Amino acid sequence: MDDSFDSYPEEIKGCKEALMNNDRAAAAAKIQEYLEKQDNIRLNIAITGESGSGKSTFINAIRGIDHDDDGAAPTGCTETTMKATAYPHPNFPKVTFWDLPGIGTTNFPAHQYLKKVKFEKFDFFIIISADRFRENDVKLAQKIQKMKKKFYFVRSKIDHNIQDEKKNQRDFNEEMTLKHIRDYCIQGLQQQGFEAPQVFLVSSFELHLYDFSLLHETLERELPAHKRDALLFTTPNINNEIINKKKEAFKAKIKYLSLLSAAAAGVPVPVFSATVDLGIMAAVVMTYVLVFGLDKPSLQRLADRTDVPYGALVAVIKSPLALEKITVDLLLKVISLMTAEGALMAAEEVSRFIPLFGIPVAMGLSFAATYRILSVFLNSLAEDAQRVLEKALGLETSV
Template sequence: MDVMFDTEIKSLLQTDPAAAAEKINTFIERQNNTPLNIAITGETGSGKSTFINYFQRMTNDDAGAAPTGVTETTIDVKEYPHPEYPNVKLWDFPGIGTTKFPADTYLELLGSRKFDFFIIISDTRFRENDVKLAKAIQKMKKKFYFVRSKIDNDLQAEARGKRNVNEQEILQKIRNDCIQGLQDEGFESPQVFLLSSFDLHLYDFPLLHETLERELPELMRHALLMTIPNINLEVIKKKKKALQAQIKYYAAGSAAGAAVPVPGLSFAVDIGIIVTAVTHFVVSFSLDIPSLKKLANTTGVPYDDLKKVILSPLAAVKITSELIMKVLSQLASVATLMAGEEVSRWIPIIGIPATMAFSFAGTYKALSHILNMLAEDAERVFKRALGLNSSE
């Protein structure tokens, strides 16, 4: 985050703690609620709705999932807010080129709303309508990404009746075929991402995520990271790093609350801030109950088996003040800091500044410890869901 912002917060904590608290709350709110609108387009049957569902950590049968089927199931542009982060929306477009939505009408529809980027999905070579779509998006000066879907089906078809199959050769052949077709249509250096919506951790989805990370503005990049499924251990590490960067602002908010000379209020503020932050951590790592149940449904690993590898008392439960206080009471260093916070407020002259310092340190230490526990749980759940050994 901008050094000037950090300097401003430090100055306000010394001169106007209430203003500092307001500015911190606005910053965290903006970070965690930045709108991100992703348009999913392509021809009928290309796998748009399935992609949306699995990106949203849903199965096709879940309530609220995008409808899927062998015939055209999307008859109008429909938004699908992320279940945990509704600021991130995936927009499902009808299949381009159908009788209900001929290409020209479709392109008008495309430009009628503001989208941050487009994903063009095809389950074969990219056809004429896909190219029209991409060129129209180019004219709007928006980013678009070609996704070749249903790669698992292609690999199964290639392997049928054969003893030795080189998966990488098949994937490269499909990729080259798609790229060549796009080059023939006038795209100089097209990049095509191969994926299976049922196995986002395989093939090119991690590469697609890395590409989006490079090309999106900072706040949108953060929004995407928090909502993306845990497709590999690297994503979990990135989430942890991003959440760790927020902890100093939660702690600064805690220090601002400590400046109010009311006995017991500072402790209550600290607990409230920690509850808010930990709830955010748990959801970001997909360790909340709904997310774990969805993971069980999509992977076939029983929910109870996923819960067995969780060691933190703060995952797969409702986060309450009572639970947070119970966890913190078991952390000697944090309990000491919080005790010092209340005692120091009665010291003449330096009491309030000391209380603020204790409050900052206690909240920072508590959240850092909890974040480490939850990140380790997320890694264990990921490995269990994919049937990996702990050493892999």
């Protein structure tokens, strides 16, 4: 078992002292407290812009749902947002997207806007326009800037512009068209007094194209460290880079889960450790399935959005854990087919009854078994997510 705590967060460094004092219950409690704290991080994202800018469509797209799904933000050409409305992520409700009324409307005049929408609760603002950003957009950005919070300009409906230009230009060049749109938006903001704006070009119907990846990278870089995973885990799988980032974030947490498993193995009660291990694994693997979009509702929504048959997406999945409700019985069945990892769990249960050295040996074996099993599950589900993405985008499978 890895007993180096130097790289661990401050919240669980006390675990080392507890283990040195042979207080395994305290060690387990400290690790459990840290893990629960990570799971309860809230993220509130404000989306604002003028009527018809595509706010609702963007909110639905970033949550991975269609406009006619349950809980979708209503879309339309008229102003549908009369008050700040919360739209939680369907799988991770602690991450909430807020559809805000456009600034400068009768009910939300510019000088009262931030107070009326309760500005302080939002982690950052996304200001959306389907054309040129207006004076009120700049006023809002300047007010947010004064309050020391982040904001991002998003130019929506880029797919519409590209389609229109293709029809109207004989010598169409997509790269030049995108540059023209970006320069037009930036010049408009500069004319309104904004010095060095950055504008992200986005299509809510094709998030894998244009600047959505760059927007995500910017948000991730500028968010506080403890909130980055909350954003990452709710980001749609738009490319393999996002999937790999999710995989690496989960991988970093496996050592803490394995430590919790090891601490439970120190309790000299038959089958107690195995029960705890399987309980931990079931909860964690269910999160893997949801974050990678491998549950049935997420796959059905993906099929609807991409017009790729649901059965075709399911056909490329190999892990027996995808599409399933993760239970202890299912995990036992899958682990029984994993020769080396199953042997580790069995050896752990036997070793705890060896006089003097049994408990330390059991703890080491428990750490190793949990680490290896979760790593195998994580790798297989991440590979499935890549295959599903490539199928959905019509790409040749690379895994």
